[in-house]
Amino acid sequence: DARVTQTPRHKVTEMGQEVTMRCQPILGHNTVFWYRQTMMQGLELLAYFRNRAPLDDSGMPKDRFSAEMPDATLATLKIQPSEPRDSAVYFCASGPQGSETQYFGPGTRLLVL
């Protein structure tokens, strides 16, 4: 049963530190999404890739966040420097070509102190 995997599952860090979250999309999927989930804002789309090219990152704070796909099996979301307001659950999702369905990973729960 193919699944999206995310690492780490939990991360506690101090303000100002760099945080890197990793996602392995389902093999063969060509779209990758990064979302942030908080109680106050709900689920927010941060970035969206198709065939490893960024199509939309308008939801991402550009000054501290960056998202990349070094290859088809790895997507990364980096925060530098991190701030307490970045505390949230970050989800990665992937989707196959020609389908609108997204398959979500289990999330990375980030706490910035």
Next chain:
Amino acid sequence: GDSVTQMEGPVTLSEEAFLTINCTYTATGYPSLFWYVQYPGEGLQLLLKATKADDKGSNKGFEATYRKETTSFHLEKGSVQVSDSAVYFCALNDYGQNFVFGPGTRLSVLP
């Protein structure tokens, strides 16, 4: 811009009760509509979807009909179980360019 509105939660029901979770949307085009479910500590899972007006999506006893005239996609289930307790998200995808999720509705089903 596109948006999705869901009924406020939490919704608390007794087992075997009828469930309705309202969802309405605004979109510039003719989006595909989705219901996702999130169980505690997990990511979202697709529950059902509909891609055009009057389509009915169904899965695991849940149903939703794409109503273009009322811009709605209400989720229904005839008899809920304790295992249905989760957060339900209505979402739209507008021509593959714009993905919007509603705020989620928490459902608690009591035995």
